[in-house]
Amino acid sequence: MEKTFRDSMQWLHTWAGLCLGTVLFAVFWMGTLSVFDREIDRWMMPATRLAPAPLQSVDLLAQNLQPVIGASPQWLVLFPGEREPAARVGYRGARGSMMYRHADPVTAILLPDAGTLGASGFLYPFHYNLHIKAWSLGLWIVGLAGMAMMALCVSGVIIHRKIFVDFFTFRARNKPRRLILDLHNVTGVLGLPFHFAITFSGLAIFFTLYFPGVWETPYRGDRAAFVQETYGIHARPRLGQPAPPMQSLDAMVAEATRTWGGGSPQLLRVFHPGDANAYVEVRRSFVDDRVTMPVDAFYFDAATGAVLSSHSATPVMKVHRFISGFHFIQFDHWSLRWVYFGLGLLGCVLIATGFLFWLESRRKRHAQQGLAGVRLVEGLTIGSVSGIVGATLAFFVANKLLPPTASAAGLGRADLEVAVFYVVWLASFVHAWARPRAAWREQCWALAALAVAAVALNGLMTGDSLWRSLAYRQLWPVAGMDLLLLLAAVAAIWTARKLRPHPARRET
Numbered sequence: 001m002e003k004t005f006r007d008s009m010q011w012l013h014t015w016a017g018l019c020l021g022t023v024l025f026a027v028f029w030m031g032t033l034s035v036f037d038r039e040i041d042r043w044m045m046p047a048t049r050l051a052p053a054p055l056q057s058v059d060l061l062a063q064n065l066q067p068v069i070g071a072s073p074q075w076l077v078l079f080p081g082e083r084e085p086a087a088r089v090g091y092r093g094a095r096g097s098m099m100y101r102h103a104d105p106v107t108a109i110l111l112p113d114a115g116t117l118g119a120s121g122f123l124y125p126f127h128y129n130l131h132i133k134a135w136s137l138g139l140w141i142v143g144l145a146g147m148a149m150m151a152l153c154v155s156g157v158i159i160h161r162k163i164f165v166d167f168f169t170f171r172a173r174n175k176p177r178r179l180i181l182d183l184h185n186v187t188g189v190l191g192l193p194f195h196f197a198i199t200f201s202g203l204a205i206f207f208t209l210y211f212p213g214v215w216e217t218p219y220r221g222d223r224a225a226f227v228q229e230t231y232g233i234h235a236r237p238r239l240g241q242p243a244p245p246m247q248s249l250d251a252m253v254a255e256a257t258r259t260w261g262g263g264s265p266q267l268l269r270v271f272h273p274g275d276a277n278a279y280v281e282v283r284r285s286f287v288d289d290r291v292t293m294p295v296d297a298f299y300f301d302a303a304t305g306a307v308l309s310s311h312s313a314t315p316v317m318k319v320h321r322f323i324s325g326f327h328f329i330q331f332d333h334w335s336l337r338w339v340y341f342g343l344g345l346l347g348c349v350l351i352a353t354g355f356l357f358w359l360e361s362r363r364k365r366h367a368q369q370g371l372a373g374v375r376l377v378e379g380l381t382i383g384s385v386s387g388i389v390g391a392t393l394a395f396f397v398a399n400k401l402l403p404p405t406a407s408a409a410g411l412g413r414a415d416l417e418v419a420v421f422y423v424v425w426l427a428s429f430v431h432a433w434a435r436p437r438a439a440w441r442e443q444c445w446a447l448a449a450l451a452v453a454a455v456a457l458n459g460l461m462t463g464d465s466l467w468r469s470l471a472y473r474q475l476w477p478v479a480g481m482d483l484l485l486l487l488a489a490v491a492a493i494w495t496a497r498k499l500r501p502h503p504a505r506r507e508t
Contacts, residue, residue: 006159013155016148017354018377022384023130023145025351029388030127031198032344033119035329035337038083039477040119044399046462047111048086048102051474055079055087058249058268061108065089068101068110069273073238076269080105081287082332085474115406115413116399122418123392128202136209142202143210149199156188177360184353191346198343201327204320232311234281234299241276247305249280256282256298259310263296264288270302278302289332291325292318348385355381379433386443387428389488393450394424396485400457444496451489455482 017024033040042049055061058077068091069075075091078084086102089110093099100121102111125131132138207214219226227233253265266285272278284296295317299309313321325331329340359378366374398420406413432439458478459465466486469479 009155009158013152013159014358016155017152017351018358020145020148021351021355022380023141024149025348025384026130026388027127027142027145028344028347028351029392030123032341032348033392034124034127035341035344036477036480037119037124040123040481041084042477043458043481044116044118044396045102045114046464047114048084049464049475049478050085050104052080052082052085053105055105055108057108058253061087061089061103062246062249062270064103064108064110065091071274073273074269074271075273076267078267079265079285081285083287083477086111112404115402115404116417117414121414122395122421128206139206139209143206146199146203150196150203153188153192153196153199157192160185160188177357180353180357180360184350184357187346187350187353191343191350194340194343195347195350198327201323204323205327207320230314230317231295232297232309234279234297234309234311235271236277236279236308238272238275239277243274243276243278244303246270246273246278246302247300251305252280252298252300253282255300255307256284259298260284260296263294273302276303279308286325286330287332291331292322293325293328293330295321352381352385355384375433375436378436379429379439382432382436382439382443383425383429386440386447387425387432390428390443390447390450391421391425393447393454393485393488395421396454397450397457400454400461441496441499444492444499447492448489448496451485451492455485458482 055077061077065075072091072093075089078088078090080087085105087105087108088100088102090098090100101113103109104111122131128142129136129138130141132141203210215223215226215230249268249270253268256265257263264285264287265282266287267281267283269281269283270278271281278301280300280302282298282300284294286293295311295313297309297311298307300306301308329337355377359374359381363374366372395417398417402413402416404413406416408416411419428443431443435442455466458481459468464475464478466479466482469475469482
């Protein structure tokens with residue numbers, strides 16, 4: 001019975017990892033980068049490299065915004081902070097999508113259009129929905145991969161009975177198969193609690209989608225009542241009548257801040273501007289020393305400034321927001337942010353070595369039997385690992401090379417950057433299947449070249465070379481990005497040199 005159970009777990013571990021490994025690596029890779037998404041934004045958006053300062057006046061910013069937002073039915077302000085020193089403003093475009101710009105928090109003057117989605121607009125959403133929005137398909141794919149990851153964590157401990165013993169017997173000089181398995185075990189043990197918890201918390205964030213019965217049963221399917229009671233959402237329709245002048249937005253922010261005992265605002269949003277039923281939402285910031293992400297909110301009548309509604313989290317919601325805060329790590333804790341980054345990279349290594357162990361354990365047998373499984377999975381592995389890393393680096397290089405007004409095939413500059421990412425990623429799979437023996441080495445050399453090019457181009461195009469960035473505190477996030485890119489280049493060169501082809505495996 002025990003052997004049958006362990007065989008079942010072995011089967012589950014093998015095929016869950018093999019079938020969903022590509023998605024899992026992409027999710028972990030993008031999630032790891034998203035730990036520093038605001039810092040990457042500053043690297044990609046030179047105009048936002050400002051000294052941190054509070055937003056001086058929302059009213060002045062609203063005045064400067066008016067020519068840009070026009071008759072937009074909704075606009076918002078995301079307040080600046082240490083990690084994102086520029087205020088971010090958003091408004092509904094002609095097609096209903098949100099358009100974003102940045103503004104100087106001191107002068108309230110809009111900064112030039114960044115022409116890029118940056119990490120917060122591309123890498124971070126890729127982490128949880130793969131940018132597949134139709135029918136929430138991307139969320140479901142990532143959710144399925146997350147459930148598989150939890151199963152992999154549990155089944156991995158079960159099938160590797162000596163996993164904790166092997167953790168202390170890493171054999172770096174052994175044959176490739178033994179080395180890969182030891183590395184898989186080491187990264188699995190080191191990151192096991194984090195990988196399980198971060199996956200669970202990611203699933204819990206989207207509980208309304210993955211586990212709808214949790215809210216549908218007590219609220220009898222009344223989603224509006226659930227959202228209002230849980231998140232404090234207040235809404236009222238447009239009247240279609242002209243409105244009197246809007247009351248001071250600064251006064252509304254001050255009233256909310258006073259009630260929160262000095263808590264700073266994260267977001268201010270104006271609904272139905274210019275309409276008699278216009279109202280203003282002010283939400284509390286979650287960028288402080290608390291893990292729990294608050295849902296505290298105030299709603300004001302735009303014409304009178306009167307409080308329409310206020311909300312704070314219920315005890316049950318506070319638990320959920322703690323879980324969300326653990327996953328998002330928006331709270332102020334730099335050392336822990338680096339721990340998340342390191343453990344995220346461990347997760348990437350764990351997934352990659354799982355692929356590699358499958359390949360090494362079957363390569364000889366498949367070759368003898370004339371099976372194509374190893375070649376198929378090898379190309380999938382290369383594209384999934386070095387391919388997506390290369391695509392990300394190409395995304396960064398394109399950010400520096402594309403002219404500010406670049407456009408092609410109906411795509412704007414930001415869309416062209418994204419197109420570069422997908423083209424390079426797709427090309428990496430084609431290259432991997434065309435040259436399976438040399439692909440790892442060649443793609444590692446390409447990674448090194450792209451990483452160095454990104455650093456050089458940042459210095460040339462913005463004037464903020466690594467040496468200058470290190471000299472000014474406000475540019476340290478830019479320097480950190482450059483340093484990590486150079487470390488990635490060193491790692492890629494070292495790996496490429498270690499992957500010199502075996503005489504029996506040379507490409508012809």
